[in-house]
Amino acid sequence: MGRKREFDMDKALDAALCVFWRKGYEGVSYTDLTQATGVERPALYSAFGNKEALFHQVLERYYEHYLDFIPAALELPTSREVAAHILLSAAELNTRYPDRKGCLGVHGALAGSDDAEPIRRALIDARADGEVSLRNRFEQAKQEGDLPETANCAALAAFVLTVLHGIAVQAKAGFSRDMLEAVAEQALSTWPTGNSTLSRSS
Template sequence: MGRQREFDVDKALDAALCVFWRKGYEGASYTDLTQATGVERPALYSAFGNKEALFRRALERYYEHYLDFFPAALEQPTSLEVAAHILRGAVELSTRYPDRKGCLGIHGALAGSDDAEPIRCTLIEARATAETSLRERFERAKQEGDLPETANCTALAAFVMAMTHGMAVQAKAGFSRDVLEAVVEQALSTWPSKALDTLEA
């Protein structure tokens, strides 16, 4: 019978998530991970597998605990409110923690080595899935008359996703929440909707 684990797996995973969020997948060293979790490398990888497997587990936790505003946004009654909920949620998350600004998924999908390509592809696929669900929501809004017939739902979904990505990069570069919130309001002011005046800031 194997020896019982002497550490809290959930706490270790949370600690590893914070390291990846702050430093990115490739920037997080084994030393960073063991120091943050307080778990020696053999025990850490016995529990989670290798670094890639640990990152994937951390990413699942990130989506579950930090990106819940996205599925909630899809339930909003109008397309404008959907976009507003996503963009404002992205600003809040990207500026919530001074020690790890931006978005774990977006930073991880940026340039990396060949060894990190599987991780980058996973993050790109996750973004594409989110964009597809957003496009489908906007198509429904168009059918319901919330968006004009001329609205390009594919472009609108790509626009919202591009805004979230850009703001995450800006937050990482030191842009304040106030500035990013102003960017959101500017973006929403151009929304092709008949209900602009119904959305409370």
């Protein structure tokens, strides 16, 4: 029989997530990870694989536990409510923890070394998947009359993600939640509306 692990995998993942969120993928060393998790390097390797494999598991946990507001937003009745829920939730999340402001995924997708390119590509691909989901939701809104027939749903999805990523960067730079919410509201003030009753009421 294999030796039983002497640490809690979920707690170790949560600790690693906080470190990656605070310092970015490339800024994290194995010393950081062992200190945060309380697990020695050989045990970390055994449980999670190398640093890249650990980050992929951390990212999955981040999406599940912190970005659950995105799939929830896609279920809302109007396109404006979808966009508002995403942007205002991001403003809250990105300023929730004083020691790790911003977005784990956005920071990791910014420029890095050649060694970190697989991580950067994975994050870019995940963002692209999210953009497709958002575009499809806006196409649905267009068919329902919630968006005008002239609406460019691809551009609208890209617009929401651009503001979303800007919120993450500015949160990291020290913008307050109030300011980021004001930015979100400013972006939403130009949202196009269709001719449906639902669209006008929202």
